Amino acid sequence: MENEEGALDVSVTKKFGQKRCSPRLRQQIKRPYYGPPCRSKTQTTDLLSSNNTLSPSPSSSSNDNNNKDIISQQQQQTLLFDFSYVPHTRSHKARVKKTLSIFNNYFLHFSNSNNNNQHPLSQEEEEEEHNRPDFKAVSKMIECNQLLFPTKRFGHLPGIDVGYQLYSRAEMVALGLHTHWHSPIDYMPPSYNITVSECWPAEGVSAGFVVYKYLLKRLEGQPKLTSNQVQCSNGRSRVPAKAPRLVCLDISEGQEDVHIPAVNTVDDATITGFTYTKYNQILSNLKVPRNANGCDCKGGYCKNPKTCSCARLNGVDFPYVRSNGGRLIEAKDVVFECGPNCGCGPGCINRISQQGIKYQLEVFRTRDRGWAVKTKDFIPSGAPVCEYIGELRRTNELDNVAENDYIFEIDCWQTIKEIGGRERRLGDVSLGRRDEKEIENSMPMPISMPMPEPEFCIDAGRIGNVARFINHSCEPNLFVQCVLSSHHDLRLARILLFASDDIAPMEELTYDYGYALDSVVDKNGKVRMVPCHCGTSECRKRLY
Numbered sequence: 337m338e339n340e341e342g343a344l345d346v347s348v349t350k351k352f353g354q355k356r357c358s359p360r361l362r363q364q365i366k367r368p369y370y371g372p373p374c375r376s377k378t379q380t381t382d383l384l385s386s387n388n389t390l391s392p393s394p395s396s397s398s399n400d401n402n403n404k405d406i407i408s409q410q411q412q413q414t415l416l417f418d419f420s421y422v423p424h425t426r427s428h429k430a431r432v433k434k435t436l437s438i439f440n441n442y443f444l445h446f447s448n449s450n451n452n453n454q455h456p457l458s459q460e461e462e463e464e465e466h467n468r469p470d471f472k473a474v475s476k477m478i479e480c481n482q483l484l485f486p487t488k489r490f491g492h493l494p495g496i497d498v499g500y501q502l503y504s505r506a507e508m509v510a511l512g513l514h515t516h517w518h519s520p521i522d523y524m525p526p527s528y529n530i531t532v533s534e535c536w537p538a539e540g541v542s543a544g545f546v547v548y549k550y551l552l553k554r555l556e557g558q559p560k561l562t563s564n565q566v567q568c569s570n571g572r573s574r575v576p577a578k579a580p581r582l583v584c585l586d587i588s589e590g591q592e593d594v595h596i597p598a599v600n601t602v603d604d605a606t607i608t609g610f611t612y613t614k615y616n617q618i619l620s621n622l623k624v625p626r627n628a629n630g631c632d633c634k635g636g637y638c639k640n641p642k643t644c645s646c647a648r649l650n651g652v653d654f655p656y657v658r659s660n661g662g663r664l665i666e667a668k669d670v671v672f673e674c675g676p677n678c679g680c681g682p683g684c685i686n687r688i689s690q691q692g693i694k695y696q697l698e699v700f701r702t703r704d705r706g707w708a709v710k711t712k713d714f715i716p717s718g719a720p721v722c723e724y725i726g727e728l729r730r731t732n733e734l735d736n737v738a739e740n741d742y743i744f745e746i747d748c749w750q751t752i753k754e755i756g757g758r759e760r761r762l763g764d765v766s767l768g769r770r771d772e773k774e775i776e777n778s779m780p781m782p783i784s785m786p787m788p789e790p791e792f793c794i795d796a797g798r799i800g801n802v803a804r805f806i807n808h809s810c811e812p813n814l815f816v817q818c819v820l821s822s823h824h825d826l827r828l829a830r831i832l833l834f835a836s837d838d839i840a841p842m843e844e845l846t847y848d849y850g851y852a853l854d855s856v857v858d859k860n861g862k863v864r865m866v867p868c869h870c871g872t873s874e875c876r877k878r879l880y
């Protein structure tokens with residue numbers, strides 16, 4: 337939000353290419369977080385100390401007429417001064433992270449409850465402020481005392497660094513960076529002008545508005561900006577990056593809807609030794625389960641979760657909302673999507689993971705982790721990023737497993753049942769017993785069948801897609817979601833990677849490989865140890 341000279345562009349509240357965004361954050365929570373603590377108004381604002389995992393209730397007070405009053409009361413609170421610069425600690429950053437998770441969680445739930453309204457909202461009603469899911473999310477956070485900085489502050493906000501990219505006013509309100517919900521421009525009375533050195537109208541007039549810029553004084557002790565923190569409000573970096581060497585224009589060779597270039601600024605390596613494919617390859621010795629029965633929904637789209645048999649498998653709800661092209665509301669042990677025998681069509685809300693890659697991704701070379709993948713687009717939390725694609729194999733038929741870095745064991749059943757030391761991958765996800773029963777009932781094998789180890793895996797060593805280049809991080813921004821669409825055999829579930837946070841453009845994509853330490857042995861039975869170079873504050877130091 338501040339440029340190299342310290343001039344603040346008041347257009348910071350403008351959209352940044354897409355609808356919503358989040359700052360670049362390093363989180364403290366290892367697993368995707370989907371259950372915000374909803375606390376009473378009397379509690380303190382220490383979000384991190386709360387252990388409650390109450391899910392937001394989309395219906396409660398979402399249309400409260402006094403929402404606006406709550407916000408305007410807040411706007412009138414006394415200003416707090418804080419001119420001392422406090423270096424950001426992990427706990428400050430974790431609070432920011434958690435606040436944005438809570439906002440996203442409410443946003444997705446309210447979007448879902450709008451979709452599921454018995455009487456769908458008209459276009460005009462949808463545009464009314466009190467019906468907007470972002471407005472409802474912020475109102476709910478105010479009601480539950482979940483804003484990060486609920487009092488208007490002047491000066492430093494611990495945990496929020498210069499260089500954060502914020503795309504929506506609602507997120508800024510959630511953090512306490514912006515207090516005027518109704519107006520895109522927040523302000524302080526003139527008596528608070530001590531931090532402004534200069535102010536001038538920018539050249540040109542945009543859509544009838546003059547854009548003002550402000551040169552601000554740096555707080556004492558505030559570190560200098562680094563070039564990678566500098567962003568313009570139009571999304572382009574102000575400091576030109578060193579021209580990368582393009583080693584491949586499109587690793588998918590036209591198979592994906594978007595080109596996936598590969599660049600290397602580190603060494604002479606090129607992309608070799610694998611063939612790109614968009615679909616899992618099934619080896620001839622493997623029997624593909626028959627297609628599951630589908631739902632009877634008509635008219636191209638599944639609309640009613642009570643009558644759609646696929647929605648019933650997901651706990652009588654659709655797992656996705658339509659916002660930003662489709663987002664998973666919350667992580668689940670398994671998502672049942674509509675498939676080939678369903679009455680709906682390809683545009684159905686319950687087929688979001690079947691649409692292929694839609695974000696601009698780039699493969700790039702790192703100094704210590706080989707190739708990696710970054711996004712050039714903003715990716716909202718809950719959005720599907722890509723599927724892990726390769727050859728479907730039996731795990732007991734793999735040769736040289738220890739030498740193959742590209743094997744993904746399909747361990748959905750084991751993680752649901754917490755078999756073999758596999759903890760539930762989704763951490764904070766709450767799953768009712770009923771859902772687990774539904775999953776078991778829909779499986780084409782007896783539930784008593786002992787499956788201590790995954791029977792099948794996806795081997796992307798020779799054949800695969802862009803997911804094979806995504807590295808591990810102990811603080812990832814993607815999470816693994818098992819999805820069943822054509823059949824209902826969990827042993828052969830599809831493996832999808834979804835965004836666990838809002839992901840800013842140019843951020844590396846990572847997920848937690850989830851290896852148990854000492855679980856990988858070489859062909860002589862000796863434990864293999866690989867150091868982790870994810871570089872995050874939560875790093876467990878070893879990949880396995």
Ligand SMILES: C[S@@+](CC[C@H](N)C(=O)[O-])C[C@H]1O[C@@H](n2cnc3c(N)ncnc32)[C@H](O)[C@@H]1O
Nearest residue numbers: 705706707741742804805806807808868869870
């Ligand atoms: C699925 S591949 C990921 C792409 C890989 N970097 C490449 O160049 O093709 C997994 C391998 O990448 C490397 N890797 C991934 N994440 C890593 C990390 N955090 N630290 C060290 N090495 C990592 C390890 O060699 C690992 O076995």
